[in-house]
Amino acid sequence: MPKVGSSEYLQNRERLLVSSISSSLLFISKQAGHKITKTEMQMKIESLRELFIDELKDLYSAENQIIKALPKMIKNATSDELRSAFEEHLEQTKVQVERLDQIFEDLDESPRGKKCKGMEGLLEEGKEMMEEDMEDEVLDAALIAAAQRVEHYEIAGYGTVRTYAEQLGLDDAVKLLEETLEEEKETDQKLTSIAESVNVEAEEAGEEEEEDVA
Numbered sequence: 698m699p700k701v702g703s704s705e706y707l708q709n710r711e712r713l714l715v716s717s718i719s720s721s722l723l724f725i726s727k728q729a730g731h732k733i734t735k736t737e738m739q740m741k742i743e744s745l746r747e748l749f750i751d752e753l754k755d756l757y758s759a760e761n762q763i764i765k766a767l768p769k770m771i772k773n774a775t776s777d778e779l780r781s782a783f784e785e786h787l788e789q790t791k792v793q794v795e796r797l798d799q800i801f802e803d804l805d806e807s808p809r810g811k812k813c814k815g816m817e818g819l820l821e822e823g824k825e826m827m828e829e830d831m832e833d834e835v836l837d838a839a840l841i842a843a844a845q846r847v848e849h850y851e852i853a854g855y856g857t858v859r860t861y862a863e864q865l866g867l868d869d870a871v872k873l874l875e876e877t878l879e880e881e882k883e884t885d886q887k888l889t890s891i892a893e894s895v896n897v898e899a900e901e902a903g904e905e906e907e908e909d910v911a
């Protein structure tokens with residue numbers, strides 16, 4: 698018996714856990730009348746390629762949700778600089794979806810079948826914020842806050858799939874995912890620099906309001 702807590706002990710436990718999960722899933726699928734072999738079921742849990750495809754589907758859904766959400770953010774932005782940053786990012790996002798399409802095509806997989814609930818939640822929060830009564834300049838600051846949350850979520854997602862693609866030796870996918878990852882990072886930095894002036898304007902708008910009241 699390996700010592701409790703040793704790496705051998707942990708590896709054994711992991712192996713046992715995976716095999717018990719796959720036996721349970723096999724049992725469930727048999728009950729449901731599906732003809733899935735034990736090997737196929739283990740592939741679903743154990744293969745990095747499967748996880749890679751799953752994460753890519755998540756990003757595909759996230760990007761398409763962003764494409765739908767950005768026009769409203771563009772409409773609500775007051776700062777010209779912010780509006781044009783959103784407009785540019787909308788066009789960029791369409792190309793990012795094309796890159797994902799290319800990866801799915803190369804892997805002979807479908808991009809459909811998953812909804813990114815994380816992005817759904819982030820965009821829902823952004824939508825709620827736009828419905829609040831705010832000074833234009835303050836809303837700009839709030840839009841940047843929402844957009845940067847989106848960017849950070851995407852940076853995490855693309856960083857992960859890029860690393861998986863490297864591990865799987867999928868060089869073309871690594872290249873495409875890295876291009877998108879760099880764009881997301883640049884967008885995040887651009888938003889940080891726009892925030893520098895927008896936040897000052899938001900603060901000044903608040904001060905003017907106070908003076909009006911006084």
Ligand SMILES: [Fe+2]
Nearest residue numbers: 760790793851
């Ligand atoms: Fe994106």
